[in-house]
Amino acid sequence: MNDVSPIKYELLHIDRYTNARRGRIYTKHGIIETPVFMPVGTNATVKAITGQSLEDVGSEIILGNAFHLFLRPGLDVLDSFGGLHSFMNWKKPILTDSGGFQVFSLKDRIIDEQGVSFRSPLDGSKLKITPEISMKIQQSIGSDIAMAFDECITAYADHDYVSSSIDRTFRWAKRSFESHSRKDQALFGIVQGALFEDLRQRSLEQITSVPFDGYALGGLAVGEKYQESEKILQSFGTQLPTDKPRYIMGIGSPTMMVLSVENGMDMFDCVLPTRMGRHGTALTYNGRINLKASKCAYIEKPIDENCSCYTCRNHSQGYIHHLFKRDEILGKMLLSIHNLHFNISLVKDMRKAIEEDRFLQFKKQFFEVSGYPLKN
Amino acid sequence: MNDVSPIKYELLHIDRYTNARRGRIYTKHGIIETPVFMPVGTNATVKAITGQSLEDVGSEIILGNAFHLFLRPGLDVLDSFGGLHSFMNWKKPILTDSGGFQVFSLKDRIIDEQGVSFRSPLDGSKLKITPEISMKIQQSIGSDIAMAFDECITAYADHDYVSSSIDRTFRWAKRSFESHSRKDQALFGIVQGALFEDLRQRSLEQITSVPFDGYALGGLAVGEKYQESEKILQSFGTQLPTDKPRYIMGIGSPTMMVLSVENGMDMFDCVLPTRMGRHGTALTYNGRINLKASKCAYIEKPIDENCSCYTCRNHSQGYIHHLFKRDEILGKMLLSIHNLHFNISLVKDMRKAIEEDRFLQFKKQFFEVSGYPLKN
Numbered sequence: 039m040n041d042v043s044p045i046k047y048e049l050l051h052i053d054r055y056t057n058a059r060r061g062r063i064y065t066k067h068g069i070i071e072t073p074v075f076m077p078v079g080t081n082a083t084v085k086a087i088t089g090q091s092l093e094d095v096g097s098e099i100i101l102g103n104a105f106h107l108f109l110r111p112g113l114d115v116l117d118s119f120g121g122l123h124s125f126m127n128w129k130k131p132i133l134t135d136s137g138g139f140q141v142f143s144l145k146d147r148i149i150d151e152q153g154v155s156f157r158s159p160l161d162g163s164k165l166k167i168t169p170e171i172s173m174k175i176q177q178s179i180g181s182d183i184a185m186a187f188d189e190c191i192t193a194y195a196d197h198d199y200v201s202s203s204i205d206r207t208f209r210w211a212k213r214s215f216e217s218h219s220r221k222d223q224a225l226f227g228i229v230q231g232a233l234f235e236d237l238r239q240r241s242l243e244q245i246t247s248v249p250f251d252g253y254a255l256g257g258l259a260v261g262e263k264y265q266e267s268e269k270i271l272q273s274f275g276t277q278l279p280t281d282k283p284r285y286i287m288g289i290g291s292p293t294m295m296v297l298s299v300e301n302g303m304d305m306f307d308c309v310l311p312t313r314m315g316r317h318g319t320a321l322t323y324n325g326r327i328n329l330k331a332s333k334c335a336y337i338e339k340p341i342d343e344n345c346s347c348y349t350c351r352n353h354s355q356g357y358i359h360h361l362f363k364r365d366e367i368l369g370k371m372l373l374s375i376h377n378l379h380f381n382i383s384l385v386k387d388m389r390k391a392i393e394e395d396r397f398l399q400f401k402k403q404f405f406e407v408s409g410y411p412l413k414n
Numbered sequence: 415m416n417d418v419s420p421i422k423y424e425l426l427h428i429d430r431y432t433n434a435r436r437g438r439i440y441t442k443h444g445i446i447e448t449p450v451f452m453p454v455g456t457n458a459t460v461k462a463i464t465g466q467s468l469e470d471v472g473s474e475i476i477l478g479n480a481f482h483l484f485l486r487p488g489l490d491v492l493d494s495f496g497g498l499h500s501f502m503n504w505k506k507p508i509l510t511d512s513g514g515f516q517v518f519s520l521k522d523r524i525i526d527e528q529g530v531s532f533r534s535p536l537d538g539s540k541l542k543i544t545p546e547i548s549m550k551i552q553q554s555i556g557s558d559i560a561m562a563f564d565e566c567i568t569a570y571a572d573h574d575y576v577s578s579s580i581d582r583t584f585r586w587a588k589r590s591f592e593s594h595s596r597k598d599q600a601l602f603g604i605v606q607g608a609l610f611e612d613l614r615q616r617s618l619e620q621i622t623s624v625p626f627d628g629y630a631l632g633g634l635a636v637g638e639k640y641q642e643s644e645k646i647l648q649s650f651g652t653q654l655p656t657d658k659p660r661y662i663m664g665i666g667s668p669t670m671m672v673l674s675v676e677n678g679m680d681m682f683d684c685v686l687p688t689r690m691g692r693h694g695t696a697l698t699y700n701g702r703i704n705l706k707a708s709k710c711a712y713i714e715k716p717i718d719e720n721c722s723c724y725t726c727r728n729h730s731q732g733y734i735h736h737l738f739k740r741d742e743i744l745g746k747m748l749l750s751i752h753n754l755h756f757n758i759s760l761v762k763d764m765r766k767a768i769e770e771d772r773f774l775q776f777k778k779q780f781f782e783v784s785g786y787p788l789k790n
Binding site for chain 2: 081082083087089111118119335336
């Protein structure tokens with residue numbers, strides 16, 4: 039429990055015609071400009087990219103997974119190295135999720151009031167994560183921002199289940215807050231409630247009653263249509279406190295980032311750019327390009343002639359196509375660089391649009407003129 | 415057939431006590447200091463490393479594979495892009511092998527006087543490579559140095575077979591030379607003869623009777639013991655012309671590079687550093703380190719505290735161990751960087767030792783004091 043927040047959020051400007059906001063988060067590992075996209079570094083590495091390239095594409099903060107890091111390298115190793123920053127040699131801020139999302143996607147997990155029991159996917163051993171254990175793990179990791187332990191439920195769970203789940207998530211949020219002791223680490227609470235407006239409202243009131251350092255919308259991007267998550271965003275985005283960072287978890291498709299920013303959200307994370315990159319798809323302002331398609335074989339142009347990333351400055355679509363046809367690691371590396379650069383450039387462009395009160399024009403351009411697909 | 419060689423070899427110095435020599439090869443894509451290690455870029459990419467990192471580790475020339483590039487992307491694409499340099503955006507020199515080594519390792523290849531027939535490992539289609547076709551492929555690739563088409567035979571083929579094979583390789587060498595027309599591309603001949611001294615002698619006399627721009631020893635590092643290849647090196651290294659580059663093909667283990675330099679060789683290539691790197695093994699002056707070993711989990715030191723590569727400047731053995739345990743691509747990337755940097759640093763150290771007439775001390779230090787394993 040922090041008396042003084044280890045991070046500070048500064049609201050710089052709100053777009054004149056939307057709820058899009060431009061801000062800044064001060065942490066001991068540096069300043070984060072918002073809106074911000076956080077690349078996901080599940081296993082103490084953002085997949086297929088070096089730390090240097092991660093900096094080069096403009097990453098200001100990355101996300102680590104408490105669940106995965108707890109399994110391996112494990113707390114002994116993390117403690118021995120003095121935390122994740124030092125272990126992976128990343129000098130900028132890190133946010134960790136609580137492990138909830140990963141644990142709840144395991145088949146054999148058992149939930150009780152105390153926490154969640156499950157078998158290690160690595161060696162089958164019996165493990166349990168409680169709010170207290172999640173705080174312990176995240177404190178060993180030493181992230182700048184930790185997340186409260188919550189139950190992440192599917193978008194289509196029934197009303198009764200979601201109702202009892204959010205009440206438990208509230209109790210777990212308070213236990214997370216009480217057991218969290220690391221004074222140089224911020225702690226965010228997570229609003230759940232699936233797609234039920236009444237339950238989202240209750241969860242929001244519950245979670246914001248705890249003086250967390252920031253607040254998140256969880257349980258979105260878990261299978262629902264974008265219109266459904268947009269509705270939740272429209273109803274609840276601006277209900278989150280204005281003086282603290284607002285984080286929408288697991289959102290990172292270009293479409294959803296634009297809609298989230300419009301509704302007052304500040305922080306995003308998603309494996310989408312790196313995962314798509316490893317599978318041969320590039321993100322651009324004109325939609326997605328499947329580099330595996332044979333029509334790319336002779337294209338001497340880069341993915342985007344206006345893109346300043348390493349990949350576009352150095353390589354053609356034809357070359358990247360060839361790398362994917364031969365299943366060469368370099369193909370995955372080059373598209374991971376490009377896609378992360380794209381997502382980060384997108385939030386940078388949105389920052390500028392907000393500063394100049396033209397977020398609506400930006401959105402119009404993004405969806406209509408550039409023809410970006412309005413889908414998840 | 416070139417009237418004037420498109421490359422120039424300058425012999426700078428011969429070590430006072432050995433046959434080790436320090437030289438320089440001038441090409442239209444830049445100067446190559448020798449002895450030189452050439453990273454292997456089979457499919458128009460040195461595996462798991464960006465072009466930028468390849469430059470950063472000190473690569474002065476890379477090797478491309480005519481056989482693989484002929485299959486994919488194919489000559490149409492290479493011609494459309496104006497050659498391999500432009501296709502992969504590599505601005506320094508490139509050497510291509512003739513396809514011989516790859517074709518002869520296929521099971522169903524049929525050799526006749528004309529060339530080699532085989533089925534494409536990609537789609538089963540019937541293909542044939544002749545000396546003339548190999549020259550055509552390498553001319554489309556546009557490498558700075560092309561290799562004559564030869565039969566690469568196993569170390570333990572019988573005397574009769576090797577005898578007839580080297581005579582055919584001689585006829586193919588002359589056909590390669592006659593059909594080669596690209597004036598800005600050098601062409602090297604290849605001495606074969608397995609482990610038979612009399613046949614190596616005959617092949618050397620045959621091949622050096624053709625005015626190639628450089629000469630190679632082929633058919634080594636194909637399964638024999640290091641002492642056997644060392645014997646061939648001792649007998650024939652210095653018999654190769656002194657005024658042209660000397661290349662020993664497929665050699666790139668630290669041990670064999672040192673023995674090759676001692677016997678007057680200038681150029682080396684091998685997939686060993688990158689392949690070992692992708693499998694978790696690091697090369698150092700104190701032997702190999704298996705980063706997958708559990709004893710590495712807590713080691714906060716880099717692979718080599720004296721190494722200046724990106725990997726050693728930024729990451730611990732414990733971190734790399736973790737990446738391999740999680741099968742993360744970054745592990746392969748980091749060890750490929752380190753191992754290439756190691757092989758290139760090794761040739762740089764040998765250059766300096768030759769310049770200062772202390773190659774023997776260098777060799778002694780390498781094998782005895784540092785305890786580097788004297789094996790293949």
